[in-house]
Amino acid sequence: MRNRKGERPIEATAPRPFSIEQYNSRTDRRTSQNGPLAFSAFVFAVVFAAVVAGGFAISGRFDVWAVVAAFALACLAVMTIHIAMQWEKVVVLRFGRFNRTKGPGLYFTIPFIEQTALKADQRIMVTGFGAEETLTSDLVPINVDAVLFWMVWDAEKACLEVENYYNSVSLAAQTALRDAIGRASVSEVAIRRNQLDQELQEIIEERTSSWGITVLSVEIRDIVIPQELQEVMSAEAQAEREKNARMVLAEVEKDISAMLVDAAHVYEENDVALRLRTMHLLYESVKGSGGTVVIPSAYSEGFSDAAFNHMTDALKAKG
Incomplete structure (x- = not known):
């Protein structure tokens, strides 16, 4: 397309597809640091002001x-x-x-002797993961996107047993998905799909339980099959339904x-039944057409007096 001034044409770019990696990278997991940083700044300002004020009160002047x-x-x-946040x-x-493990709330450490190694977020975490161009057992490449819900139940294990528990969970989930x-x-x-969700949950839970992490659920978001294979599978399904x-x-x-x-066999053994059936068929034809029906000679024989008398005699004989 060309702009109004006739300048260089502007090419329209197609929107980029949703990416699991982009979702995980843009997820802000630093919100819990705002409160502790503000509290540390407040403590610093209060102690600094108190000591300076105390020095001024003692010496009567500001000293370096x-x-x-x-x-x-x-x-x-x-x-x-x-301070540690509630979660x-x-x-x-x-x-x-x-x-030891501390929190939530106020806690103290000894400077230079004790260090804070990890602040484990114990809220329910959501991790998106996927498998791109993964071959199935029948050698068909498919793309699968899934979502993992998990949480840290043991902060000590999450700190000591694995280097980066968030990335480790994501990689373990992706590997389990490819294997499945x-x-x-x-x-x-x-x-x-439901069986695959349950299978993935059990496999990931087995791998992450030693890290102090429990898996709540796994949900398959989307399964993308190649377009050519979709047409073949649709034709196969239609053929199967037609066969059934x-x-x-x-x-x-x-x-x-x-x-x-x-x-x-019944009509062959009983002429009366055959004639009654003939009369019934003719009655249904007249009732359905609502008019006059031309009766062939073979059908009209069933309505003759001789046929009626013969039918009556046959019924009496059977009675």
């Missing part, structure tokens, strides 16, 4: 050493006094070894033919 001492004490206070568990190490797809055919993947319809029709025809054979 008082400012330096205030800055040092404020830094020590920031390294000592901390956080903090892992504290002493001399590099695990000492490779063991199933394309039709099984498309039809057995023909089999049902054949069964019905078989039952009808068997009933007609039985009726023929």
